[in-house]
Amino acid sequence: MPDIDLRSDTTTRPTPGMRRAMAEAEVGDDVFGEDPTVRALEERTAELLGAEAALYTPSAHMANQIAVYLAARSGEEVWTHELSHVVANEQGGTSVLARVLPRTFGGPESVPPQEVLDAWIAGTDDVHRAQPALITLENTFTGRVMPLEGQRRTVRFAREHGLRVHLDGSRLWNAAVALGVPLAAAAEGPDTVTVCFSKGLGAPVGAALASDAGTIRRARRARKLLGGGMRQAGIIAAGALYALDHHLDRLAEDHARAARLASGIGGLPGLSAAAHTNMALLTTPAGQAARYAEAFAAAGVGSVPIAPDTIRMVVHLDIPDSAIDDAVSRIAKASAALHG
Numbered sequence: 528m529p530d531i532d533l534r535s536d537t538t539t540r541p542t543p544g545m546r547r548a549m550a551e552a553e554v555g556d557d558v559f560g561e562d563p564t565v566r567a568l569e570e571r572t573a574e575l576l577g578a579e580a581a582l583y584t585p586s587a588h589m590a591n592q593i594a595v596y597l598a599a600r601s602g603e604e605v606w607t608h609e610l611s612h613v614v615a616n617e618q619g620g621t622s623v624l625a626r627v628l629p630r631t632f633g634g635p636e637s638v639p640p641q642e643v644l645d646a647w648i649a650g651t652d653d654v655h656r657a658q659p660a661l662i663t664l665e666n667t668f669t670g671r672v673m674p675l676e677g678q679r680r681t682v683r684f685a686r687e688h689g690l691r692v693h694l695d696g697s698r699l700w701n702a703a704v705a706l707g708v709p710l711a712a713a714a715e716g717p718d719t720v721t722v723c724f725s726k727g728l729g730a731p732v733g734a735a736l737a738s739d740a741g742t743i744r745r746a747r748r749a750r751k752l753l754g755g756g757m758r759q760a761g762i763i764a765a766g767a768l769y770a771l772d773h774h775l776d777r778l779a780e781d782h783a784r785a786a787r788l789a790s791g792i793g794g795l796p797g798l799s800a801a802a803h804t805n806m807a808l809l810t811t812p813a814g815q816a817a818r819y820a821e822a823f824a825a826a827g828v829g830s831v832p833i834a835p836d837t838i839r840m841v842v843h844l845d846i847p848d849s850a851i852d853d854a855v856s857r858i859a860k861a862s863a864a865l866h867g
């Protein structure tokens with residue numbers, strides 16, 4: 528494992544304070560609805576997101592899949608970005624579980640362009656066409672903040688045409704900080720919203736799905752169907768509650784460090800870099816991302832090649848300023864040797 532691990536914000540370890548909160552959590556059997564810590568987390572999350580209710584899930588993956596399962600019937604269409612986590616990184620779960628048909632668009636934004644929506648909705652009463660049911664959005668999307676106007680426009684379109692909207696807001700915390708708006712404003716509009724506690728917030732386990740009370744009642748049944756009913760889950764929910772209390776306000780530090788990382792790397796031989804929230808995206812010479820990432824790993828800096836010439840580096844709770852400076856100097860040496 529690299530000693531400066533910038534592969535993902537999922538790699539954080541619980542802090543001593545978080546571990547204490549977890550050890551001392553009051554618990555009960557959550558499948559019976561009797562775990563007070565899980566209930567507190569669900570209520571707190573719903574309140575933060577301006578939703579009626581929320582459901583604690585073992586993962587953001589499960590929260591997303593439950594949302595799709597509840598919104599679309601087998602054979603209906605789900606409109607989403609081709610690189611959205613929901614369809615690109617959840618093992619084709621939408622086709623296995625909800626058995627829906629993904630219809631995908633590309634481009635730098637997770638929001639479908641209006642002309643795509645207009646073209647796709649035209650002729651949906653044609654007997655040959657599958658029926659659309661759901662549009663999914665993602666914020667942040669590979670670190671990029673989705674403009675809220677795009678979300679509002681998509682939700683307006685969905686309402687006009689009887690579609691639902693799901694927001695994969697696994698990193699919505701980062702988006703809200705970058706936009707300078709309350710979480711509830713960033714979550715406003717979509718029918719269901721996933722948030723994740725075990726990415727930038729630094730909790731060890733869990734995510735939540737937020738929505739209206741009726742949808743969350745159905746989501747609770749769907750979670751059980753998937754084997755996601757948990758018993759004394761207050762132990763892990765306490766880590767998430769602790770993260771909401773202690774780690775939300777510090778996310779801006781990660782964003783500043785990602786910017787410092789990108790400015791240190793940009794201009795090194797063969798590399799350019801841009802920061803988006805807590806991520807730095809590096810552009811390598813064509814087709815060289817895997818080779819550069821390997822050289823960085825050999826120098827003790829973990830990163831992920833996400834496209835043939837793009838490397839992702841993610842800043843998080845366990846990455847102080849000193850690690851950023853250290854990473855930049857190791858990357859400088861490694862890239863000089865490669866470019867050499």
Ligand SMILES: Cc1ncc(COP(=O)(O)O)c(C=O)c1O
Pocket residue numbers: 537586587588589591612613665667695697698723725
């Ligand atoms: C945007 C997004 N959504 C959902 C997930 C799924 O999260 P998990 O694997 O923790 O369930 C991830 C994971 O990195 C993600 O980046």
